[in-house]
Amino acid sequence: MTFPPPPITQFVLKVHSRCDLACDHCYVYEHADTGWRSRPRAVTEAVLARVAARIGEHAAAHGLTAVRVVLHGGEPLLAGPEVFRRAAGLLRAALPEVCELDLRVHTNGVRLDVAYCELFDELGVRVGISLDGDRAANDRHRRFADGRSSHPQVLRAVGLLREPRFRHLYAGLLCTVDVANDPAAVYRALAELEPPAVDFLLPHATWERPPERPPGAGATPYADWLLAVHERWEADGRPFAVRTFDSVHRTLSGLPGLSEALGLEPVDLVVLETDGTYEQADSLKTAYDGAPGTGMDVFRHSLDEVAGHPGMAARQSGLEGLSAECRACPVVRSCGGGLYAHRYGEGSFDRPSVYCADLRALIEGLAARAGGVRRPAAPTVDLVGPGLTDEQLEELAVGLGGRETVRALARSQLALTRTMLAAVHGSSGVARSAAWELLAELDATEPAAVDEVFAHPYVRAWAARRLSGDPGAGLGTLAELAAAAAVRAGRGDSVVVPVREGVLHLPTLGRLVLGGGVREARVIGGRGGWTARVDDGAVAGSGDPRWQPLRRVGRGIALEDVDPQRGVHRWPVEERLTGAEYLHWAGELEEAAELLDRDLPEYAAGLWAGLSTVTPLQRRSDGRDVSSAARQAFGAVAIARPRGAETLALLLVHEFQHVKLGAVLDREELYDRGDTRLFEAFGLTPRPIGSLFQAVYAHLAVTAFWGTRACGGMGLARSRSRFAHWRALTDEAVDLLADSGALTPLGKRFADGARASVDPWLRITEG
Template sequence: MTFPPPPITQFVLKVHSRCDLACDHCYVYEHADTGWRSRPRAVGDAVLARVAERIGEHAAVHGLTGVRVVLHGGEPLLAGPEVFRRAVERLRAALPEVCELDLRVHTNGVRLSAAYCELFDELGIRVGVSLDGDRAANDRHRRFANGRSSHPQVLRAVGLLREPRFRHLYAGLLCTVDVANDPVAVYRALAELEPPAVDFLLPHATWEQPPERPPGAGPTPYADWLLTVHAHWEADGRPFAVRTFDSVHRTLSGLPGLSEALGLEPVDLVVLETDGTYEQADSLKTAYDGAPATGMDVFRHSLDEVARHPGMAARQSGLEGLSAACRACPVVRSCGGGLYAHRYRDGSFDHPSVYCADLRALIDGLAARAGSVRRPVAPPVDLVGPELTDGQLDELAVGLGGRETVRALARSQLALTRTMLAAVHGSSGVARSAAWDLLAELDEAEPAAVDAVFAHPYVRAWAARRLGGDPGAGLGTLAELAAAAAVRAGRGDSVVVPVREGVLHLPTLGRLVLGGGAREARITGGRTGWTARTDDDAVAGSSDPCWQPLRRTVRGIALEDVDPQRAAHRWPVADRLTDAEYAGWARDLGEAADLLDRDLPEYAPGLWAGLTTVTPLRPTPDGHDVSSAARQAFGAVGIARPRTSSTLALLLVHEFQHVKLGAVLDREELYDRSDTRLFEAFGLSPRPIGSLFQAVYAHLAVTAFWGTRPTEGTEGEAARARFAHWRRLTDEAVDLLAGSGALTPLGKRFADGARESVDPWLRATVFPGRGV
């Protein structure tokens, strides 16, 4: 049987095709491929528009809940600020509402400025910087064309990203390995910059252009170099994520790797050049001239066509696509044959990697240090919790769901979060973890304390990022969870937690703004008070002025403005609210709650049973209403504070419909997920069946809301017009959904429920005398 290729979720968008450095190991300009010479220097508006359309189209067809776009080059900052702004605006406008956009830029750092950082902060772009270590190491390759060092400029750029106002933009460092450099000096130089992640890359090479191997260095110099770094990284307590090491630990535990360089998972990355042509991974430029070419472009070809390209298929074929020697190797599931480009020899990629011996030595070395070569991940125990009753399904099918029904969904989501956290710990490569052991102990003695922490929406969002291979999702969050549960339990346990950018965070409780250079702190105490002693001997605690508690409002809803994991929404999150801003939010939420209790009593009880968290988002420059429900954060909605409390009420009930349906979809099949047809409804761009289902479900609440608004005066006239508008569009969309032929029996039950809700609205007279 032939299976369709997996959808593409990662895109490298070249916004500029030239560079202001002359690095002699650069795969773009210094290796076999010369395609850059004929391309426009900067990407044009027409290309940006079509790129956004293609990515949005692909996300809609495949029902993607997230895509990552890396803005790259050449040196991307040469493109100028307006190119970044236009690119991001077009991408956000083109993506379906339920698809989150993860934006990154990768730069050499030379041109990074405070103005650029402010722009990236506004646009929600995280920044990765290339740096090969200390000045001696960096100057071996990363120099200007006149031979001048780039190291001072790069340190200045990283210094900007380490400033408190920009620290959240700091995605990490990329270091190309040179075995002539001292691995300890390189590691120490990078560690001093406190990166959230470091990616050590083997220099691109093939059997025809093999990597440097210094005389007398032994048969595996690259493995030896990396294992030396690993030893110091472990001794320091893994202060930051290292994708190479984390990938090996994950694959040894049976989980997918984190990059195409390790593991057998299909590669789902496409490069978009400045002229709109699609290319395969840039690493192929090292093989031969034209190696990454597909012969396709955004103006004539869809991303599904690119995914079916023979070159893409070869990089997605897993074990079957490897050479016989690789298939017979005992570490093949961790190695994956190495990077595809590194296998090239005599016109073929059907060979082991040119780094084969190094990869085997590295994997064996890391497995031995982990103490177990094949330690399995903790299995799921109760993935989705108890079954929903027929009555509860009937409630949900008509768009509602009372208090007990939504609580059942919440229990189901908590079970899923627990399973994901077990998988996070199982894939960590750590045989024993003090934080995990304490969580297990507390789960026996004080289960309510653990449940209160695990049920926080952004715990699952972090676990999903960690399991998805995000290097910024550090393992230290487990320690924070343990500390928060211990404080809630009040037993006086002592827990060591990370301090990031001078801030200590306790999920569901708040954050301690310490400043200084501390890396970790020991939390001791319980509910009535606790203290934190840092590794530089500073002492603070829950009674300290620098403690910023998580603030709650009406119905106990948290206004989450301190959790570093809250950036799970498709729009940038707001910073810590001032006292005046908090008071305004609290007032508006109180008024919105009163309105919903009075006017939507069939929706309100379920809303208050499941909505635990409102995350303030940044307002848009044009003042348009912005709201979001993150697929991996049950119980939370993100909203930029609107002008009126009635609009806030509408946004709350609208977004919580997405939250409810997402929880249902985690446990039930409502439609054929392989159906790739697009459906046009609500005046929006064509979307797949899953997005249509979400839109129908959300607009049941939207229509109900407008059907309850006052009908007198100018405002009443506008409300009646909106009700007439949304009931018509929802009626049409329900017909489209019911007639799609893509629904399961339960999905048809939900479509019938939606029709049951809509039909009474169609019989109502909105404008007497107009026949409407």
């Protein structure tokens, strides 16, 4: 069966085709392709309008919920402010209302000033900057044409992005590796700039133009250089994301990579030049003159036509598209053959990467440091999951928990979900289940697809209901899970799935509303799409107008309004949101996220690492705010959309405290569960020790939230009043918890941590 190519979700839009630096490693001007010479310097209004229209029609046709557009060059800031204003306006106007625009600019930083930062703040444009390290490292390549250093101007630009008013615009740094530079010095120089992320790129090279390998540097100098950086990054506690390292760690764990240069995920990126021509990835400019060309442009061709271009297909064919040598390599699923352009030699891309030895050494080196490659167990294996280190427990005890700590909780929760699903199947009375057997097979061959489905919060919620004997928790959900995993794996497997009340549901993907009378559907998941054959022979799929996809908002969070298992919260859930309601949610969640990143970063880091799902609840008739976290739904919080981003931010961080503590309690004993006494705190009805513990833990974040608002330049009378109120109640409740006599030794550590968290707030005087 042949499926159409997957839709394109990432676009590099060239707004200017010249540069104010003369970097000698630049693939645009210094490598094989010379197409830049004949292109307009700046993109025109007509091209911008047509680009926006093409992206908009593509998003609508494929039901995309998000696209990323990177404004690029040359040096994009040479285009001038009005080009950015027009580009942002046209793109947002062209996209469907349910499709989020992630708009970014990548610049050398030389021209970035306050005026540009204010413009990008207004337009919602995040900024990435190229910087190769300290001045000595940066000056090796990134200089003006007359030889002057660009380093002081770049540091000034990064300094602007580090200011509190612009910090939310700071997307990260891009560093091209030069093995002649000291890796420790480069790492220190970048780390001092407190980037949210760093991308280390291998310099573009091919078999016909190999990379520099200094004499005496060994057989794998690029791997050695990156491993030296990794050692310092790990020692510092991974202070920022590094896409290269994160991609390897993910692929070693069976998850998709994060980079075109690593892993076997299909590439879904298109470049749009200043004259409106479509090109493949810019890296192909290093292969030969004209290598990235498609012969297509925005005036005559759609993005579906571009997606079908043979060059695009070659970069989307996964394992099948690699050379025989690559397919036989033990690290191929992490390496993915390396960047496509780096395989070029003797007129063909059917070769390993010119960095083959370095990539293998890097992957094996990182695997050794991580304790080897993870081999996911089949679903039938009972897993208890990894434990928490003493340092991670210490973080959690004071109410916090950074990215890695919350990710450890998530891994533990996924293991528990797997155990519960195995128990569901074992207690089903079905000796052989086609759905379960497919899940076991996919878990052995495509573990990332299975993990993605099993990690959805309401999978475990269903398993818990099923194991408790709830008659409404039908066994057909196993078939839904198998179908969703099969669609994600894209191997062409088929699964018969029950249709309940006229609805076919695929967890993590969405639902197909088929109407009454349909009893079941055969779901077939192949690369590039899926189909569902129903009782009457009709065929539907993701392009069917009856398909309602699970929509996502900023930071990849699912806005879950279709899963039939989501009704596990104390309050009734909303039905499918209209397009306008979805946009309200998306906008307010983004504002709330920015508020938390700015005002409560110590809580926000863990929140974004663990929060996967927000479930809309129905509003109360009396207008009071409503929110909930379900113990059996790790990663999800449920909220009735409040009036304002401030309240939404507070509810998010409050409920995620319950999520974190619930995950700890699944592994650790913090109190005597046999204690039947009731404790009165926070002005609420008397409650047992477990509920008191949860209330204290949640209100550590509430106190910090209002304390920051009251003391950080937002000291409105309302903020000061709420801070004083919650500080006093939390102080009393911590004492009550600590003196309860019901805590285990670890529980006492958590009570001591709560006291250490609250005490600094008590020392702040009002006024």
